[in-house]
Amino acid sequence: MGAVLPLLALRAFTETARLGSLKAAAHRLGVTPGAISQQIRQLEDRLGATLLLRSRQGVQLTEAGARLHPGLLRGFGQIENALAELEAMTAEQTLTVSTVPSFASSWLVPRLADFSARHPGIEVRVEATAQLVDLHQERVDIALRHGLGHYPGLESIALLAPVLLPVASPALLGKGPAIQSPADCLHYPLLQDSDRADWALWLQAHGVEPDSRVRRGPSFDEDLLLLRAAAMGQGIALVQDNHAQEELQSGRLVVVLDLPWPARFAYYAVARPHALQRAPVSAFIDWLRHQANLASPVLPTV
Template identity: 35%
Template sequence: MSIRLPPLEALRYFEAAARHLSFTLAADELCVSQSAVSQKVIKLEDRLGYKLFERHSRQLVLTEQGATLFPVIHASLIEIRDSLNKIESNGQMRKLTVYCMPSFASSWLLPRLHDFHTRYPHIDLNLVAELAEPNFHNEIVDIGICHGIGDQPTMEQQLLFWDYVYPVASPALLEQCPLTTLQELNTTVLIHDSLPQAKLSTSWQRWLVERGIRNIDCGSGYRFNQADFIVRAAIDGRGVALGRHVLVAHEVQQGRLIPLFGDVEKDDGVYVVCLKKLIHRPQVETFMHWLKEQAHTFESEMAIDKIVFPKEVAEIRS
């Protein structure tokens, strides 16, 4: 007649105590009290009907039955642990969590993700698009696409491309109100970022002051708290916006937005970032390689001098 197997937890406590020959050291390893280990082993002995240890004042000694049972339990727990780790590792190899700003996600990344899923269907990509950057150190996010995160020794940063800022308006608005000089901005509506200090934001006031223009009314116009809303309003002819190249390049290429005044301002770089300890994970390496391919294609097809202004007339301010 076969006996019912004892609870796995009881076997864990016995294995730790037998390996250390100490209830105290086993308790430290299991993060419980010494009495908890002792009581769990006593209950296991009662269930089995024989002693597993001879208890001396300062030493534990395995009984004959305990010595027979220990190597079997020890090997079995290792096999169980290794199997669980393998399953977990295989699951992690499929999962990849990527962070970026919502406007970058909708305007730049999402249109390209179909290519990634087609080429790497074995990777389950989870996109986190939020205004606030995550804490990469909690490892909830594997990779971030950011406009720089500063000098952090635990982080790997690789430049994808430089971003630029320049004024844009729709062809329909320019038909009604041709704009050839900065002073003529007083004759139209400005579209503002309502969070001018946030990343990926723009500021008409700062942009004009840097160009020595102080008589333009920056207090009126439309205000939006997300860059893709600003781009949409500009396309719809609601006013003139300060566009980020990474967000408006496709609209400029398609003719839905027209750059103005021959003035381009070089801004922050766009970086792919991750913890250095994660960089050699296969799915992380795969996504970073794919992302750099996409960035190279973007720079080749939508370079400033190709779709915004000819080199000879563009003024690019660093």
């Protein structure tokens, strides 16, 4: 046999002999039975010896095949074990975090450089999705969820309790009537959340009985879209303070009235109970708590 080993053919022969079937070996390796048969035939031609005998009952090892198979089986087993050990070592220092796009963009991602500086050996992978991940089924270590904190079978750690603020572009406010009370917001187009509920709740919390205007206007299912529409001067948006910080600090938006109101949901770090025993998971949650406890910047108002 030449210096270059026919690894595909050797693996095809090893799996066929181990499983006793071309079809089973093909399924194991993700190829067709014809491809397995061709690889074995090429290996037999190269070695100048018949390795397998095919029958209706499956395949049987010849004398040459019986001498070759145990060594190959041990060899491929050692390769698989070495790869599994490497994958386990890599996975131990890799952290997959899932959260919604708005929170990832406005809060988590801008702070990740700090975590990487503190823990250079931990690799963080962020999955930004609006879909609710199943921590019992998917390869996600921590989910940053926006809700009430009740997640059966999971551990949840409270992080942030955001408040809602009315924000708008300075250009829009400069062309319209002055806003001195919550009721004055009704003189402007209102940009709605997906449920069209936040404006009515905010106005009622500040002593204003909503009228038909309170549910009018385009609705958006993400704060990122609400912020973009508000920055373009399309109306006043009621958004979470932690989502609006960048736009407010840049001056693209201003707080219309400094009357924050608690959002219905808070942010929680959620994980499987046994996952909290992993050093990267516990380090990331400790870091999240530290970041959540940092003082919020002063936000500009009209």
